[in-house]
Amino acid sequence: MPLHTTRAEVEKLLGPPTKLLSEYSVSYRTENESLIITYARGLPCGIGHKYSEWRVPRDTVESIFITPNRGAPLSKLKVDESKYKKSTGGHRPEDIYYVNEQEGESLRVFMGEVMDISYSAAAGDEHLRCSVPTGSANKCEGFAAADFDTYEKISPENEKIRLDNFGIALTSQIGNTGYIIAYAGTRAHVGEALKRAQSARSYLAGVRKIPMSQLKAIDGGYRDKATVQLLIGSPGSCAPTAMPTVDPRDVQIIKSGRRKLHRSS
16 A cells, blocks of 8 residues: 555565666566565655655655556456546557556556556645645745855854854844744764854844844754855845755764854944
8 A cells, every 4th residue: 555555575576676776666476467566765855956745754665567468358346436436548649547546556458358457645644745845836926045155164263254144134124034944964963053153143233232032043954064145135035945955864864962162242
């Protein structure tokens, strides 16, 4: 059952696959049919450009595609056609598709014979789908916040200089909003990114006297190297979106630590 059955359960039932198509795709060949099963990679939603479509663990079945070795009469499957949407077209005008969205089942029939059957997520599993922000879904239609500066690990003194320059630019126009997006690296303390962003925010509020309401501290997730991104949003501009590039499971979490930017005049 897609999104609920694991690779281990499949192999307990069917044994080792006939062929390994890729790390996450296998095929089985039986006396009566061929199957192609795809498994989830288990990546979190929205990591870089290789995000998952479903919030399920690695090696969970995502889809099953079945091709009978010899055409199986549709009549033998006892399909309740009232539960399927019926359409024609595809590669051949004679192909008839039966789709049951509630069960995630689709059949392709040619001249009364079932050519293939596919199983994917059922309607009741929609809550497991990743919600990935897209341009069409973004309600903000203003300009994007402008990049001001980006830096990796630097000394506290140099970071103060970068933040001072950011503060000066931020206060050059009334109504600006400063965004501080911090990313932890592949070796990180628990909560390191947010702590670093909040530390920078506190420094700007304490030393540059910028109201906290104009400063947004954002935990951006993880990148190959710990990074801080500074952006300035003018009045009416859209808030920036964090762009992590590393799967949190690939991060080595080390003992909690805290790095502060001490205030100075």
